[in-house]
Structure formats: C-alpha cells, structure tokens
Amino acid sequence: MTIGIVSTGIYLPQNKMTSRELAALSNIPEDIIRQKMGIYEKSIPGEHDHTVQMGIWAAQDALKKAHIEPKDIDVVIYMGEEHKEYPLWTASIKMQEELGAVNAWAFDVQLRCGTTIMALKVAKSLMAADNSINTILIAGGYRNVDFINYSNPRTRFMYNLAAGGGAILLQKNYVKNQLLEADIMTDGSFSEDVVVPVGGTKTPLTPFHLTERLYQLDVLDPIGMKERLEQKSLSNFLKVIRSSLSKSGYSEEQLSYLAMLHMKRSAHDYILAELCLQPEQSIYLQDYGHIGQIDQILSLQLALEQNRIQAGDIVTFVSAGIGYVWGAITIRWG
Numbered sequence: 420m421t422i423g424i425v426s427t428g429i430y431l432p433q434n435k436m437t438s439r440e441l442a443a444l445s446n447i448p449e450d451i452i453r454q455k456m457g458i459y460e461k462s463i464p465g466e467h468d469h470t471v472q473m474g475i476w477a478a479q480d481a482l483k484k485a486h487i488e489p490k491d492i493d494v495v496i497y498m499g500e501e502h503k504e505y506p507l508w509t510a511s512i513k514m515q516e517e518l519g520a521v522n523a524w525a526f527d528v529q530l531r532c533g534t535t536i537m538a539l540k541v542a543k544s545l546m547a548a549d550n551s552i553n554t555i556l557i558a559g560g561y562r563n564v565d566f567i568n569y570s571n572p573r574t575r576f577m578y579n580l581a582a583g584g585g586a587i588l589l590q591k592n593y594v595k596n597q598l599l600e601a602d603i604m605t606d607g608s609f610s611e612d613v614v615v616p617v618g619g620t621k622t623p624l625t626p627f628h629l630t631e632r633l634y635q636l637d638v639l640d641p642i643g644m645k646e647r648l649e650q651k652s653l654s655n656f657l658k659v660i661r662s663s664l665s666k667s668g669y670s671e672e673q674l675s676y677l678a679m680l681h682m683k684r685s686a687h688d689y690i691l692a693e694l695c696l697q698p699e700q701s702i703y704l705q706d707y708g709h710i711g712q713i714d715q716i717l718s719l720q721l722a723l724e725q726n727r728i729q730a731g732d733i734v735t736f737v738s739a740g741i742g743y744v745w746g747a748i749t750i751r752w753g
Contacts, residue, residue, distance in 0.1 A: 422543050423593030424750065427720050428481030428558070430584035431707070432468045435460045444569035445578060452578075453705075457684035461581035461708025464562045470503035471510045473560030473584030475517050477713075481556070481586040482518070489518045493552045494545060495525040498538040498712055499559020499584070502566065514558060523556075531740030532680060533603065534559070534712040536748045539587070539736075540601040546591045558586035561711035566615055566636040573638040577613075579681055581708030585716035600666035601748035602659045606651065609743035612644040613637075648743070655745040656690055660737050663747035667733075675732035675752075677701045678718035680739065681709040690737075699727060712738065728752050 437460045442449040452458050464473075474497065482489060495518070497511035504510075511525035530537045535557070542555045562582040567574060589598065617633050618624040628634050638644060661671055671694050679687060681704040691701055702718050702725075704710075710717060715736035722728045730753025737747040 420547060421592055421594065422546055422589055422598040424596040424598060425487065425588040425590050425593055426481045426485035427588075427716050428477040428479065428484065428586035429713070429717055429720050430473045430476040430480065430560075432462045432465050432473075432582050434463045434465045434468075436463045441569070441578060445575075447575075455683060455685070456579060457681065457687070457703060457705050458579050458708060459705045461579060462583050462710065463564055464582040468562065468582060470499050470560040470562050471497070471513055472504070473562070473582070474499045474510070474558040474586065475514055475584070477560070477584035477586040478514065478518055478556055478558040481558070481588045485588050487554065487588065489520045490522050492518070492520040492523045492554050492556050494542070494555045495520055495523050496538050496542060496555060496557045497525070497527040497559050498534040498557050500561050500563055500711060501529060502563055503560070510559070518556075520556070530744055530746075531742055532709075532711045532714070533738045533740040533744040533746040535585070535587070535715055536601060536736055536738050536746035537603060539589075539598060539748050540603070542589055543598055546589070553591045555589045556586065557589065558584070559712070560584040561713050563636070563711060568632055568635045571635070571637065573641045574636050576683075577636060579709040581710045583707075583710040583713050583717070585710070585713035587716060595753060597751045599668075599749040599751060600663055601746065602662035602666060603744065603746040604655055604659055605742060605744045608647065609644065609741070612640055613741040614639065652739065652743075652745075653686060653689060656737060656739065657693055659745045659747040660694065660735055663735055663749045664733070667749040667751075669733050669749065671695070673733050674735055675700065676722055676728050676734045678715040678722070678734060678736045680714040680737070681705075681707065702727070712740070714738070
C-alpha cells in the first residue's frame with residue numbers, strides 16, 4: 420500500500436508587513452530584521468482572513484488542482500491553530516461543511532508548528548488501519564501573529580509570525596509523491612516557556628489583561644529558555660531529518676530538497692551546510708515570514724513552481740514548534 424500526495428493548496432492574505440514597518444514597531448534596525456532575522460516582508464491577516472476560513476480557501480485550491488469532488492473525501496483533518504474564529508470549536512467539522520465533504524468525518528489535531536508533519540503521520544496510519552479510508556484532506560490556517568507585541572523583546576524570535584492557510588490532499592494507492600516515514604521528538608522541559616499567560620483556567624481573562632496587553636505571547640523564563648534551547652534545537656533538527664530519511668530507506672546524501680520552516684537566516688544556513696545541501700535545495704521564506712505549520716506546504720509548492728523538484732527526488736519536510744517539538748517526514752516525489 421502506498422499513500423501519495425495528490426495536490427497541495429495555499430492561501431496567502433493580500434496584506435503585508437514590510438521590514439521597514441517591522442523596524443518602526445520594534446525599534447530594531449531594518450538591516451538587522453532583513454539580514455539576521457531574515458524578514459523582508461510577511462503576510463498579515465486582513466478583515467476576512469480568519470484562521471479556519473484561510474484553511475478552507477487553501478483546501479478549495481487543493482481540490483481544484485486535483486480535480487477531486489469534495490464528496491469523495493473520507494476524512495477531513497484540521498491542522499490549523501487553536502487561535503481561530505471561536506475559542507471553543509471543532510474547526511474540521513466547519514471545514515467539512517463549507518467544502519461539501521458530505522461523506523467525510525472530521526477531527527482536529529494540534530502540535531503547534533509541528534502539526535502538519537504530525538497530521539501526515541496520523542493520516543498515513545489511518546489509511547493503513549482502515550480499508551474504508553481512501554482520501555484524506557489535511558488543511559488549516561494560521562494567524563498567531565495576532566499574539567505578538569513588537570515592543571516585547573522577550574518574544575523577538577517570534578516577530579516573524581505571519582498568516583495564511585495550507586492544505587494537502589492524500590490518497591491511498593496513489594502512485595506518485597509517496598509519503599514515507601516520519602520522526603517526531605518532544606521535550607517537555609520547554610512546555611511552559613512560551614505561553615499566552617492569561618485567558619485560560621489558571622488566570623481567566625479580565626479587562627485589565629486586555630488594557631495592559633497581557634493577552635499575548637510571552638516567554639516566562641527567557642534567559643533559561645535561550646540557554647537550554649540553543650544546546651538542543653539545531654541538533655534536534657538534524658536528528659529528526661536524518662531519522663526520517665533512515666526510516667524511509669534513504670541517506671542524507673540522497674536528500675534532494677528540504678522544505679523548512681522560516682527561522683533566522685544563520686540557523687537555516689547551518690542546517691543546509693550540515694546536510695551538504697546547496698542553497699537552491701531549499702527556499703528561505705524571507706518574503707513570507709513564518710506561517711506556523713503552513714511553512715512546509717508553502718516551501719514545497721514554491722519549489723514545484725520554480726522547478727526545483729523533479730520526478731524521483733527525495734523531499735523532506737522539517738519543523739519545530741514551541742512546547743517543544745521537532746519533526747520531519749520524507750516524500751519520494753514523482
């Protein structure tokens with residue numbers, strides 16, 4: 420049995436924040452934002468760019484490309500963010516309804532910016548375990564940029580957060596673009612380092628929290644987190660990439676393209692160098708920002724549009740997310 424990627428879909432808001440605008444908001448020199456943080460511009464949500472809605476638009480894009488009818492979808496998996504139209508809501512069922520996937524059942528999954536890779540692993544397992552599941556749509560949106568306070572230096576590493584939607588359509592026994600093996604690591608020692616500190620059951624939201632701009636992402640122990648994370652993060656990136664390739668029957672020397680999340684430029688370049696990859700074997704998302712778990716789908720779609728991926732190429736998605744999670748999954752393209 421094979422599981423193949425039939426198509427992908429992307430939705431990007433028309434609104435942009437430029438490096439100049441970000442510099443003015445953060446009081447960081449523009450050349451630092453462009454060269455070190457790697458942000459030339461990024462997508463930000465407009466009035467109608469709600470989280471789940473962006474996922475629906477991306478899913479419609481994927482379905483159109485694949486010439487697949489929504490009624491032929493067996494399962495809809497929402498892999499977008501918890502920050503969405505309503506605070507308590509099953510987003511996948513809304514997506515199912517809006518898309519017309521009348522024969523599907525639906526559920527949500529969440530692993531921060533590692534969700535797409537986890538959702539692909541879950542989808543593959545579902546297809547292997549259930550003979551009635553032949554087509555799965557994975558889709559979602561992201562706009563955690565709403566939680567960024569550009570005057571808070573503790574969250575500087577998240578100033579690249581952006582907005583958009585992405586989708587992947589999978590089919591069982593589809594002979595092209597075979598989904599291979601994943602590797603995922605989580606480290607609970609970082610589980611409460613990056614949070615929105617108010618608005619949950621521990622500290623219910625009050626008008627004071629809103630006026631004082633406390634209902635935003637923050638880092639509770641910035642010095643400790645930096646010291647601990649720098650020791651692990653880049654090595655864990657490499658570990659999950661190599662493990663995913665090995666589980667799939669390939670070595671890192673056979674890797675053709677790495678679909679990587681947006682991060683600071685030096686870290687991106689370090690990962691490529693350690694894997695002996697050339698710059699053209701990945702795309703640095705300096706004109707998009709970090710759209711959470713959508714980054715890998717965007718990178719793949721851009722690479723296909725630019726003819727950077729050919730039939731027979733080995734492609735690996737890699738991600739990391741607060742919590743902390745690192746994940747990778749490998750695809751044999753074509």
